[in-house]
Amino acid sequence: MPQTFPGTIPLRNFGRSQARVSALGFGGHHLGEAPDEKAAIEIVTQALDGGITFFDNCWEYRRGKTEIWMGAGLKGRRDKAFVMTKTCPHGRDAALALTMLEQSLRRLQTDHLDLWQIHGMAFDNDPDLFIRPNGAAEALVRAKKDGKVRFVGFTGHHNPKVHLGMLKTGFPFDAVQMPLNAFDGTFRSFEQQVLPELNRRGIAALGMKPLNGHGEAIKNGVVTAEEALRYAMSLPVATTITGMDNLEVLHQNLQIAQNFKPYSEVEMERLRERCKQDAADGRYELYKLSLKFDNPEARLAHGFPLDTEQSEVQDMLGAQQNTGHPFPEKKF
Amino acid sequence: MSDKLECNRRNFMKNAALFGAAPLISRGSMAKTRDASEQTVPAGQVPQRPMGRTGLNVSAMGLGGYHLGSAETDQIANEIVAKAVDHGINFFDNAWEYHDGLSEERLGKALKGRRAQAVLMTKVCTHGRDKKIAMRMLEESLRRLQTDHLDIWQIHEVVYDNDPDLIFAQDGAAEALLSAKQQGKARFIGFTGHKDPEIHLKMLSYDFPFDTVQMPLNACDATFRSFETQVLPEVNRRGMGALGMKSLGGSGELVQYGAMTAEQGLSYAMSLPVSTTISGVETIEVLDQNLRVAVNFQPLGEGAMDQLRDQCRLAAADGHLELFKMTTKYDGKVGREQHHFPTVEKLPL
Numbered sequence: 001m002p003q004t005f006p007g008t009i010p011l012r013n014f015g016r017s018q019a020r021v022s023a024l025g026f027g028g029h030h031l032g033e034a035p036d037e038k039a040a041i042e043i044v045t046q047a048l049d050g051g052i053t054f055f056d057n058c059w060e061y062r063r064g065k066t067e068i069w070m071g072a073g074l075k076g077r078r079d080k081a082f083v084m085t086k087t088c089p090h091g092r093d094a095a096l097a098l099t100m101l102e103q104s105l106r107r108l109q110t111d112h113l114d115l116w117q118i119h120g121m122a123f124d125n126d127p128d129l130f131i132r133p134n135g136a137a138e139a140l141v142r143a144k145k146d147g148k149v150r151f152v153g154f155t156g157h158h159n160p161k162v163h164l165g166m167l168k169t170g171f172p173f174d175a176v177q178m179p180l181n182a183f184d185g186t187f188r189s190f191e192q193q194v195l196p197e198l199n200r201r202g203i204a205a206l207g208m209k210p211l212n213g214h215g216e217a218i219k220n221g222v223v224t225a226e227e228a229l230r231y232a233m234s235l236p237v238a239t240t241i242t243g244m245d246n247l248e249v250l251h252q253n254l255q256i257a258q259n260f261k262p263y264s265e266v267e268m269e270r271l272r273e274r275c276k277q278d279a280a281d282g283r284y285e286l287y288k289l290s291l292k293f294d295n296p297e298a299r300l301a302h303g304f305p306l307d308t309e310q311s312e313v314q315d316m317l318g319a320q321q322n323t324g325h326p327f328p329e330k331k332f
Numbered sequence: 333m334s335d336k337l338e339c340n341r342r343n344f345m346k347n348a349a350l351f352g353a354a355p356l357i358s359r360g361s362m363a364k365t366r367d368a369s370e371q372t373v374p375a376g377q378v379p380q381r382p383m384g385r386t387g388l389n390v391s392a393m394g395l396g397g398y399h400l401g402s403a404e405t406d407q408i409a410n411e412i413v414a415k416a417v418d419h420g421i422n423f424f425d426n427a428w429e430y431h432d433g434l435s436e437e438r439l440g441k442a443l444k445g446r447r448a449q450a451v452l453m454t455k456v457c458t459h460g461r462d463k464k465i466a467m468r469m470l471e472e473s474l475r476r477l478q479t480d481h482l483d484i485w486q487i488h489e490v491v492y493d494n495d496p497d498l499i500f501a502q503d504g505a506a507e508a509l510l511s512a513k514q515q516g517k518a519r520f521i522g523f524t525g526h527k528d529p530e531i532h533l534k535m536l537s538y539d540f541p542f543d544t545v546q547m548p549l550n551a552c553d554a555t556f557r558s559f560e561t562q563v564l565p566e567v568n569r570r571g572m573g574a575l576g577m578k579s580l581g582g583s584g585e586l587v588q589y590g591a592m593t594a595e596q597g598l599s600y601a602m603s604l605p606v607s608t609t610i611s612g613v614e615t616i617e618v619l620d621q622n623l624r625v626a627v628n629f630q631p632l633g634e635g636a637m638d639q640l641r642d643q644c645r646l647a648a649a650d651g652h653l654e655l656f657k658m659t660t661k662y663d664g665k666v667g668r669e670q671h672h673f674p675t676v677e678k679l680p681l
Binding site for chain 2: 290
C-alpha cells in the first residue's frame with residue numbers, strides 16, 4: 001500500500017468574506033504534466049484527503065486539459081473544494097470572457113465557481129483594457145450577479161505596477177493573485193508594493209510561485225523547498241498556490257503544510273538577505289523580466305509581435321489555426 | 333536578426349488581422365528607404381543648452397562613444413568626430429569598457445588638438461567594486477583620451493537593484509567620484525543606467541551631489557516604465573544636467589518596427605527638458621541623418637509631442653521596443669560578472 005498523507009491544513013480567512021481556504025493551494029497548471037487522467041485524479045483525490053481545499057485552474061492551461069482533469073478529480077466532492085479558475089480575454093471583450101466561463105464550468109463539472117479571476121495582467125495597458133466599456137470588468141459583474149461565481153479577482157506575475165494599476169481602477173475585487181517568495185521580497189517586490197495594499201483593503205491575497213516558478217533557486221541550492229514554501233506561507237496571505245504534478249511533490253508539500261509553523265520576522269528577514277544578492281538581476285524571477293515568458297496568447301491579443309521560434313507559440317498557432325474564436329473543444 | 337524580425341512581423345500582421353485587432357505597427361521603415369547621398373546637412377550649428385547648474389553649455393545632440401568603436405576603421409571614426417565638431421557638436425560620450433578601450437582611444441586621437449572645444453565625458457565601470465579600481469580606471473581613461481581631465485565622469489550602468497547599495501557602501505564608487513573632483517581630474521560627476529526608473533530614484537535618494545544623470549528617453553519611454561515621467565522632473569528639480577540616450581530604442585527598434593521615423597524619434601527626445609541627447613553613430617551617413625535633425629534644431633510643440641507618444645503608446649506597453657529595460661541584451665559583460673550573475677549567453681532573455 002503506497003504511503004498517503006491524510007490530514008488537515010490550517011484554514012485561513014478569504015479576505016473579509018465568510019469563506020475559509022487551506023493555507024496551501026493546489027496549482028492547476030502542473031496537473032497537466034501528470035501522465036494521464038487516472039494519475040491526475042489520484043493526485044487531486046489525495047490533495048483533498050490531505051487537507052487542501054483551494055484549487056486553482058485556468059481556462060487556457062493546456063488547452064482545457066487541466067480543467068477537465070481537475071473536474072474529474074473533484075467529482076462527487078465538489079462541496080469540499082474552493083474552486084477557482086481564470087478567464088483569458090487578455091484585453092478583449094466581456095462577451096468572450098463569459099463564453100470562456102461557460103466552457104470552464106462544463107469542463108470542471110460544476111454549476112458555479114468559488115472564485116473567477118482575470119488571468120495574466122502583464123502589460124502596462126492591461127488595466128485600461130480591463131475597465132473600458134465592454135471590457136472584462138463587466139463580465140465579472142455579470143457572472144457574480146448570475147450566481148455563477150461567488151468571488152472575483154485578477155492575477156499576474158509581471159510587474160507590481162500593473163497590479164497597482166488594476167487596483168486603481170476602483171473595481172471591487174475580492175481576491176488578487178501574485179508571485180510571492182523570498183526573492184520577490186527584494187526585487188520588484190509584490191510583497192512590498194502590493195500585498196500591504198490588499199491587506200489594507202481586505203482583499204484576499206493569493207500567493208503563487210513560492211518556488212520561483214520552476215524551482216531554479218532550489219536546484220541551485222540557494223534555498224530549500226521547505227524554506228521557500230514556509231517563507232511564502234508565512235506572509236499575510238489567504239493561500240499559497242503551488243503546482244504538484246506528481247504524488248511525491250504533493251506529499252512533500254502536504255507534510256510541510258500539515259505541520260506548518262510560520263517563520264518569525266527575524267527568520268523571514270534572514271532568508272530575504274540570503275537571497276538578495278541573487279535576486280538583484282531577476283534571473284530567478286524570469287516571469288518579471290523576459291518577454292519570452294509572456295503568455296503568447298496574451299501577446300497576440302494585444303497585437304505584440306510573437307517569437308515564432310518559441311515552442312509555446314508554435315503549439316498555439318498549430319492548435320488554434322487562428323480562427324479568432326475561443327479554442328475549439330478538444331478531447332483529452 | 334532582420335530575417336527573424338521580418339518573419340515575426342509577418343506572422344503578427346496575419347494574426348492581428350485574423351483576430352480583428354487593430355494593427356499597431358506598420359511595416360514601413362523610413363530610415364532605411366532614404367538614400368543619404370541625396371540629402372546634405374544644412375548650414376548652421378547644433379544649438380547649445382546649459383548643462384544643469386554646471387555653467388557648461390553643451391550641444392543639444394551628443395556623440396555616443398560606443399559606436400565609435402564599432403566604426404569600420406580609425407579613419408571613419410576620425411571623420412565622424414571631425415564632422416560632428418564642425419557642425420557644433422561638443423558633447424562626447426564614452427566609457428572605460430566600450431570595446432575594451434578602443435572607443436576611448438579613437439576619441440582621444442580624433443579630438444587631438446580640439447580637446448578644448450569638447451565637453452568630454454567618460455564612465456567608470458566598477459560595477460559594485462571599490463574606489464581603488466575606480467581610480468585606476470580613471471587614469472586609464474585619461475591616458476586613452478589623451479587628456480589630463482574629464483569634463484564629466486559618470487558611474488556606468490547602474491542597472492541592478494542592489495547597485496545603489498554597492499556604490500554608496502564605504503570605499504565604494506561614490507567616494508571615487510568625490511576624490512576625482514577634488515583632484516581636478518573630473519570637473520563634474522554623475523551616473524548612468526538604462527534599466528529601471530526606480531533604481532535611478534534610489535540613487536538620487538542618497539542626496540549625493542551628482543551634476544549629471546543619464547537615462548533612456550524616447551517616445552515609448554513616455555508611457556512605459558517611464559524615466560521621462562518619474563526621473564526627469566526630479567533631475568530638473570535638483571538642477572542636475574539631464575542626459576538622454578536610446579532615443580530610437582537602443583538599436584533603432586522604434587524605426588525597425590515602424591513606430592516612427594528616425595527623424596521623429598530624435599526630434600522627440602531632443603524636445604524634452606534635457607541638456608543633450610546622446611546618439612551613437614558608426615557611419616558618416618548616420619551622422620548626416622542625425623545632423624539634419626540637430627542642426628538649427630527647434631523643439632517640437634507639446635501637441636506634436638503628445639501625438640508621438642500616442643502613436644507608440646499601445647506598442648510600447650510590453651517593452652519590446654525598449655529591450656534594455658526588459659532583457660539582458662544591453663547588460664554589459666563585466667557588470668554581470670562582477671555581480672556574479674550568469675553571462676548574457678547563459679541567460680538569453
